[in-house]
Amino acid sequence: MWALRRASNPLRNLSSQSGATTSDSKVDDGFFDLDSPLETDKIGTFVDKEEDESKLDSVEVAHCSIGSSDSKSQANGEKKPKRTSLASLPFKVVMEAPRHSVNDALNKWVKEGNSLGRNEISMTLSNLRKRMFYGKALQFLEWLEASKRLDFVEQDYASRLDLVAKVHGLHKAEKYVNMIPESFRGEIIYRTLLANYASMGSVKKSEEVLNKIRDHGLPVTTFTCDQLLLLYKRVDWEKIVDVLMMMEEENIQPSPFTYRLLIDAKGRTNDITGMKQIVVKMKAEGVELDLQPKL
Structure with missing residues (x-):
């Protein structure tokens, strides 16, 4: 901007x-x-979209709403970390697992000693969103919160709110807002809800x-x-x-x-x-x- x-x-x-x-x-x-920028779509529909797997490894990894530490590292004069392969991210685990076993697949992946920091989380969510796999992105965020693998901040709740709206519709999104701890219900939460309503013309x-x-x-x-x-x-x-x-x-x-x-x-x-x-x-x-x- x-x-x-x-x-x-x-x-x-x-x-x-x-x-x-x-x-x-x-x-x-x-x-x-x-x-x-995040993509918009017709809300209220399950919109997972299958894509050619051959395209996945060549896609540029973009910044997601859940922040990574890259910008802070560069500001402190540190070298930018090497780009992580999609195959080494939980992205591959989420993509390959059937919907009913995403949690089990992620639990197994973590137990195998794989790294799961904010950088990996950010890139995974970004790439799931890019491909419009909103349902699986939501499952990933729900697993992160339930397993306490991520200390949620307002942007994390906002990201989940946006996915709830996309997958389950705005009625469910409204209910989710009330479930967010009051201390995290700030401007980012409400502007996310407003953006989804605006995209529906309401x-x-x-x-x-x-x-x-x-x-x-x-x-x-x-x-x-x-x-x-x-x-x-x-x-x-x-x-x-x-x-x-x-x-x-x-x-x-x-x-x-x-x-x-x-x-x-x-x-x-x-x-x-x-x-x-x-x-x-x-x-x-x-x-x-x-x-x-x-x-």
Whole structure:
């Protein structure tokens, strides 16, 4: 995420006509993360997806919501650890085990003396998510918590919450939120729930979660605002202006996604001048525009 310096408010005067209605109801999904982008899908369905095993070893291992120690090591001047082969991770164990015996397979793997630190956990979850094996990713997290192999922090609970929503639906996800220890029910938890509601186009539920964030005295972040913008872009363009005004009033810094959405909104109303004004503002803020990803 680029840093945005506020010499002046970049949202001021950019929201005019952004609430204009449009006949184009087909919108590409494009924004969901906890810290880094995570994929979205149709929630409420078991979505394990079989893929060509020959592709697995060549995939780049990405950072997952459960943090690894790589960034800290590099910050301290330590050498970056060598990339771990997928075959040496619990990823291979989870992938090869039938659903009913994942726990037994993992217990056996650990008893054989294999390492299971946050780095291995992060890469395993990241690769399961990439392949949309959400059911098995959830089983892995449930095993970690039940076997006390991982001391859960808020991001870990948020990762499990997201998987519960994907595998079992949002009703179960709501119930899971109430099971999370209160001390870990922070902004990350609620923004994860909001993002899942937004991906389903549920305005009422998304706004209820926003109210909970405020009721608990938690900060309304750029991520939350972008989720609302994406939601309203799909279902109620007039509310986009409300979100932009809230961001201005509460000094919430826009993200590159916020700018892309504004440019898209201006483009849909053929407001070429407005599009150019936004690009000028972005350059003034030191933000580079990547027009490749679709909104």
